[in-house]
Amino acid sequence: MKYIDEFRDGELARGLVRAIAAEANPARTYRFMEFCGGHTHALSRYGVTDLLPAPVRMIHGPGCPVCVLPIGRIDMAIALTLERGVILCSYGDTLRVPASAGLSLMKARARGGDIRMVYSTTDALALARQHPDREVVFLAIGFETTTPPTALALVQARTEGLKNFSVLCNHVLTPSAITHILQSPEVRRHGSVPLDGFIGPAHVSLVIGSRPYEHFAEEYRKPVVIAGFEPLDVMQAILMLLRQVNQGRAEVENEFSRAVSREGNKKAQALVSEVFELRRSFDWRGLGEVPYSALKLRPAYAGFDAEQRFDLTYRPVADHKACECGAILRGVKTPRDCKLFGTVCTPENPVGSCMVSSEGACAAHYSYGRFR
Ligand code: SF4
Numbered sequence: 001m002k003y004i005d006e007f008r009d010g011e012l013a014r015g016l017v018r019a020i021a022a023e024a025n026p027a028r029t030y031r032f033m034e035f036c037g038g039h040t041h042a043l044s045r046y047g048v049t050d051l052l053p054a055p056v057r058m059i060h061g062p063g064c065p066v067c068v069l070p071i072g073r074i075d076m077a078i079a080l081t082l083e084r085g086v087i088l089c090s091y092g093d094t095l096r097v098p099a100s101a102g103l104s105l106m107k108a109r110a111r112g113g114d115i116r117m118v119y120s121t122t123d124a125l126a127l128a129r130q131h132p133d134r135e136v137v138f139l140a141i142g143f144e145t146t147t148p149p150t151a152l153a154l155v156q157a158r159t160e161g162l163k164n165f166s167v168l169c170n171h172v173l174t175p176s177a178i179t180h181i182l183q184s185p186e187v188r189r190h191g192s193v194p195l196d197g198f199i200g201p202a203h204v205s206l207v208i209g210s211r212p213y214e215h216f217a218e219e220y221r222k223p224v225v226i227a228g229f230e231p232l233d234v235m236q237a238i239l240m241l242l243r244q245v246n247q248g249r250a251e252v253e254n255e256f257s258r259a260v261s262r263e264g265n266k267k268a269q270a271l272v273s274e275v276f277e278l279r280r281s282f283d284w285r286g287l288g289e290v291p292y293s294a295l296k297l298r299p300a301y302a303g304f305d306a307e308q309r310f311d312l313t314y315r316p317v318a319d320h321k322a323c324e325c326g327a328i329l330r331g332v333k334t335p336r337d338c339k340l341f342g343t344v345c346t347p348e349n350p351v352g353s354c355m356v357s358s359e360g361a362c363a364a365h366y367s368y369g370r371f372r
Pocket residue numbers: 322323324325328335338339340341342345346350351352353354355362
């Protein structure tokens with residue numbers, strides 16, 4: 001298949017539904033986690049969840065970049081712009097994530113913060129060039145997909161000798177989060193959240209390749225199928241996972257072979273490792289402190305590290321008491337388990353981070369009316 005609409009073909013989808021139904025054993029339950037928010041969105045948007053037979057359950061994972069950004073890190077960015085007068089720039093969804101004291105970056109802008117939405121790190125660099133008399137800080141978020149562009153911007157800034165550009169780095173790592181989930185008490189005791197396999201991320205895997213997931217198949221006996229973001233991709237991946245489980249296999253399979261290789265994008269990997277190194281620990285929204293699960297700038301780039309440049313300190317802040325984002329990100333609850341879902345908390349007025357981005361589980365359920 002070559003064109004995007006071929007991956008949304010109704011006839012092929014019906015065939016896959018029949019194949020999935022034939023493969024699913026009605027005497028048992030299969031619980032597959034789609035790690036990535038892009039897959040959560042695709043499952044909801046195309047109604048894939050409603051096409052699955054009763055034994056097949058999809059569990060949302062923590063792979064939505066804005067959902068896992070902890071409140072305390074957004075507070076750092078807000079303080080930078082309101083108290084230190086910097087131009088703070090970031091991607092669109094980040095600006096809407098609820099922070100402390102009823103604020104978000106968007107609301108901080110209404111209070112006078114100079115906060116700009118950018119579409120790329122190139123835009124952030126352009127801002128720094130346009131305002132040589134102002135400090136420009138890029139609030140960098142996301143998994144391995146958005147890390148290479150941040151690295152590229154930092155290399156460019158150093159090459160140009162830009163003195164007024166820095167990065168508040170929140171880049172996080174997919175394999176560490178999967179390990180954390182697999183080691184969580186809920187999964188290990190095979191109690192409330194037994195997991196039978198993972199749909200592996202599409203864009204992240206394009207960068208890191210399929211090799212890092214082999215550990216999960218070998219060590220934890222969990223099948224992983226890397227899938228694209230189109231509905232037929234996801235359905236095919238579910239069928240492949242079912243077959244692995246039924247045949248007692250735990251392997252890494254690549255449904256998204258049109259883009260993902262075993263080794264990934266080595267150029268991007270080299271760039272990232274030139275600029276970044278592992279953080280000892282990072283506080284994920286929902287998962288809590290996860291060791292070696294995020295990146296920080298290497299000493300050679302210390303001058304571009306906003307945390308060092310502005311002597312910032314991270315202070316953890318608890319989510320809204322009634323918000324179930326943490327449990328949803330761990331796969332323990334669903335959006336409909338939250339009392340605020342669709343009433344107090346809506347995409348227009350998000351209380352928690354899962355309602356902000358279209359990749360967030362709550363926003364996907366709200367927008368597309370999913371009931372499972
Ligand atoms: Fe949090 Fe809103 Fe989702 Fe409830 S509905 S878990 S408050 S984001």
